[in-house]
Amino acid sequence: MHNHGKPLTRSPKLIRTLLTALIAGFALATFAASPAVADEVGTDEYNFIFSGNVTYQGNPLEDVLIIVEGGGYSAEVETGADGRWRVGVPTKDVYDITLVESTLPEGVIVSDEGSDRITLTDRGATIEAEFGLTGNKTVNFFLGQGERVTVPFIDQFIERLVNGLNFGLMLALASIGLSLIYGTTGISNFAHAEMVTFGAVITLTFGVHLAFPMWIAIPLAVVLSGLFGWFQDVGLWKPLRRRGLSIVQMMIVSIGLSLMLRYVYQFFYGGSTHQLPNPGSARIDGLGPIVISPTSLISMGVAIVVIVLVAYWLTYTRTGKATRAISDNASLAAATGIDVDRVVRIIWVLGSSLAGLSGILWAYFRPGIKWDMGWQILLLIFAAVVLGGLGTAYGALVGSIIVGLLVEISTLWIPSDIKYVSALTILIVVLLFRPQGILGRRERIG
Amino acid sequence: MDFGFILGQTLSSLLMPETIAYAIAALGLAVHFGYGGLLNFGQAGFMAIGGYGYAISILSFGFPWWAGILVGMVASVIFALIMGLPALRLRADYLAIATIAVAEVVRLLFQSTIFDNYTNSADGLGNYHTSFREANPFPPGRYGFGPWQWSQDELWNRVFGLVVLALCVLLVWALMRSPWGRVVRGIREDEDAVRSLGKNVFAYKLQVLIVGGMLGTLGGVVMVLGSAVVPGNYLPSLTFYLWTILLLGGAATIFGPLAGSLIFWGLMSFLSVFLPALSTVGVLPFSPAQSGVLRYVFVGLALMLIVIYRPQGIFGSKKELTFNAR
Numbered sequence: 001m002h003n004h005g006k007p008l009t010r011s012p013k014l015i016r017t018l019l020t021a022l023i024a025g026f027a028l029a030t031f032a033a034s035p036a037v038a039d040e041v042g043t044d045e046y047n048f049i050f051s052g053n054v055t056y057q058g059n060p061l062e063d064v065l066i067i068v069e070g071g072g073y074s075a076e077v078e079t080g081a082d083g084r085w086r087v088g089v090p091t092k093d094v095y096d097i098t099l100v101e102s103t104l105p106e107g108v109i110v111s112d113e114g115s116d117r118i119t120l121t122d123r124g125a126t127i128e129a130e131f132g133l134t135g136n137k138t139v140n141f142f143l144g145q146g147e148r149v150t151v152p153f154i155d156q157f158i159e160r161l162v163n164g165l166n167f168g169l170m171l172a173l174a175s176i177g178l179s180l181i182y183g184t185t186g187i188s189n190f191a192h193a194e195m196v197t198f199g200a201v202i203t204l205t206f207g208v209h210l211a212f213p214m215w216i217a218i219p220l221a222v223v224l225s226g227l228f229g230w231f232q233d234v235g236l237w238k239p240l241r242r243r244g245l246s247i248v249q250m251m252i253v254s255i256g257l258s259l260m261l262r263y264v265y266q267f268f269y270g271g272s273t274h275q276l277p278n279p280g281s282a283r284i285d286g287l288g289p290i291v292i293s294p295t296s297l298i299s300m301g302v303a304i305v306v307i308v309l310v311a312y313w314l315t316y317t318r319t320g321k322a323t324r325a326i327s328d329n330a331s332l333a334a335a336t337g338i339d340v341d342r343v344v345r346i347i348w349v350l351g352s353s354l355a356g357l358s359g360i361l362w363a364y365f366r367p368g369i370k371w372d373m374g375w376q377i378l379l380l381i382f383a384a385v386v387l388g389g390l391g392t393a394y395g396a397l398v399g400s401i402i403v404g405l406l407v408e409i410s411t412l413w414i415p416s417d418i419k420y421v422s423a424l425t426i427l428i429v430v431l432l433f434r435p436q437g438i439l440g441r442r443e444r445i446g
Numbered sequence: 447m448d449f450g451f452i453l454g455q456t457l458s459s460l461l462m463p464e465t466i467a468y469a470i471a472a473l474g475l476a477v478h479f480g481y482g483g484l485l486n487f488g489q490a491g492f493m494a495i496g497g498y499g500y501a502i503s504i505l506s507f508g509f510p511w512w513a514g515i516l517v518g519m520v521a522s523v524i525f526a527l528i529m530g531l532p533a534l535r536l537r538a539d540y541l542a543i544a545t546i547a548v549a550e551v552v553r554l555l556f557q558s559t560i561f562d563n564y565t566n567s568a569d570g571l572g573n574y575h576t577s578f579r580e581a582n583p584f585p586p587g588r589y590g591f592g593p594w595q596w597s598q599d600e601l602w603n604r605v606f607g608l609v610v611l612a613l614c615v616l617l618v619w620a621l622m623r624s625p626w627g628r629v630v631r632g633i634r635e636d637e638d639a640v641r642s643l644g645k646n647v648f649a650y651k652l653q654v655l656i657v658g659g660m661l662g663t664l665g666g667v668v669m670v671l672g673s674a675v676v677p678g679n680y681l682p683s684l685t686f687y688l689w690t691i692l693l694l695g696g697a698a699t700i701f702g703p704l705a706g707s708l709i710f711w712g713l714m715s716f717l718s719v720f721l722p723a724l725s726t727v728g729v730l731p732f733s734p735a736q737s738g739v740l741r742y743v744f745v746g747l748a749l750m751l752i753v754i755y756r757p758q759g760i761f762g763s764k765k766e767l768t769f770n771a772r
Binding site for chain 1: 485532533535536538539540542543544546547548550551554555557558559560562567568569678683686689690693732735736739740742743745746747748749750751753754757769
């Protein structure tokens with residue numbers, strides 16, 4: 001992205017910085033006493049307040065759109081006649097504050113010179129901001145003259161395509177597990193979301209809190225995820241199968257388990273977002289229009305290798321074949337001498353290890369670790385599984401890639417705050433016209 | 447520890463608008479699942495339609511309050527048709543996933559910045575109370591005694607909510623002992639048998655979805671009458687709480703949802719003050735904020751235990767157990 005036109009010189013910028021800081025400080029001091037002049041959103045409900053002042057060459061700019069997003073919250077505000085804005089936010093979190101450039105006057109853009117805190121997107125300029133010791137934070141954008149050169153559509157498309165593929169592969173790890181568990185036990189396991197979160201929070205515990213090196217923490221988290229799955233089958237699902245609970249009852253039990261685990265995570269890790277070391281925002285050069293960071297590349301590589309291994313295991317090994325036999329017809333499989341309980345237990349271990357790994361990749365993709373991070377993508381996982389055909393592992397892979405690409409690429413046309421709507425709509429449409437999914441068989445839907 | 451305060455909080459929560467609203471919405475779920483055997487996991491969507499239908503018609507179109515409720519009801523019928531036409535042909539667990547997805551689409555659209563002029567996106571809507579309060583028959587003043595003391599507006603919210611609840615209970619009771627109710631229960635027990643009697647099973651299911659959805663919508667209206675409409679209130683968790691309430695009281699009962707809601711909110715408010723108080727005096731070894739989270743862990747645990755050990759709920763009978771239908 002280039003900043004054509006007259007570049008800003010150093011000294012006026014410095015003066016402007018000082019001036020803006022002064023004005024903002026003054027504004028904050030007077031706000032309490034006088035009735036609000038600037039446009040305010042959520043300042044009465046919440047104690048943490050972002051504020052700022054949008055001016056260009058000393059003149060306030062009215063009706064400039066500012067978007068504050070973070071911690072699952074988002075708000076919009078337009079600057080008042082005096083160029084000021086204030087937004088209250090619920091938590092002391094890290095927020096992305098975006099100035100929408102299309103609402104600036106013609107020929108005025110946000111200057112990103114000399115500041116690496118600003119990222120420019122097609123929506124506008126975004127500053128990542130967090131609160132210091134107080135509940136107030138001033139965020140100001142520096143405006144300059146110029147025209148924004150937009151990224152060509154094809155480059156944007158390629159960037160979304162790569163992102164979508166990455167997201168889809170990550171979803172695939174989770175949905176293959178969900179699909180295998182559904183195939184062998186008939187449970188629509190809502191607590192699968194919490195197994196995704198489990199991988200991430202265990203990585204956080206070992207990699208950050210206990211300061212293990214990441215190359216130990218991540219495999220350890222995957223192993224512990226598998227153990228968690230084994231424990232769930234032994235402690236909960238097998239006894240419930242013995243009790244003869246119906247599929248619907250088990251589904252509701254999994255919803256209860258999901259609710260419980262989610263709040264157990266919040267109990268231990270709090271409501272805020274945690275970061276893993278080296279989230280890796282750098283990009284690899286020399287790939288032309290493809291924008292990708294080393295972390296994303298490694299993440300995609302790991303996902304592909306694991307998926308190929310699982311596919312090999314399902315197709316060629318004895319247990320893998322037994323798994324598919326059980327998914328096809330459990331009683332027939334049992335009659336041919338397959339130990340169904342044993343295979344189901346292996347599937348629980350495998351499925352939750354895959355989910356845990358997917359959670360770790362999701363932590364890097366979002367980026368960040370939060371108590372409900374798995375829950376945020378559960379419906380996408382279900383969408384992927386249903387799209388490919390419930391109970392078929394390969395279908396889950398195909399479905400995940402489609403959902404991942406769809407979610408990312410659709411943001412070229414629709415606002416990103418409803419990007420999941422496209423995937424959920426696909427879920428509903430597939431259920432309407434082809435409930436057995438792409439690779440499923442008609443008889444499965446009974 | 448101030449036991450008087452804790453007791454007061456618990457008792458006052460029994461007559462909160464939320465308690466009444468959850469009871470109405472859970473009664474809707476009883477129609478869906480308890481009587482009709484439909485696994486609707488999108489009740490939060492119906493409640494959102496009620497809340498937003500009411501608030502938007504007052505704020506954006508200047509309707510009086512009763513017209514706002516009517517708009518919500520009409521919108522919920524349309525929503526039930528949109529949800530039901532594809533979803534009702536599905537098997538039980540597919541239906542659950544589809545209804546959650548539909549409700550989430552509704553929530554995301556209300557929360558999105560696209561319709562900001564009407565929905566105020568993530569901030570939600572407030573200050574639509576004037577019309578409803580003008581209809582308040584109670585003169586200004588303080589009413590009630592002990593833990594139940596309200597202003598005239600708070601009293602009006604509660605009285606209106608209770609009247610709606612009573613009418614809904616009456617409606618469901620009358621419907622379920624009518625021939626229509628017998629057909630609906632028949633569908634729950636054995637769809638094919640009812641079909642063989644020449645009944646249009648699909649049409650009946652759609653009617654069940656509409657009736658229960660309208661109750662969900664009314665619950666949504668009652669919940670926001672005195673407060674605000676915030677999209678974050680309509681997460682799938684809301685539906686799960688309603689399910690916990692329903693299964694706690696008994697799915698195929700008239701008064702189960704009401705009893706479930708009283709127990710749920712009584713316990714939740716009790717724990718919301720009791721657990722932090724315990725950790726403040728040092729009985730529980732963690733922070734008050736953490737102990738506030740703990741009660742949601744109990745909700746999840748309770749849901750699991752009810753479904754495993756007493757699927758018919760406190761007041762239900764084993765004969766009317768819907769889980770084994772399919």
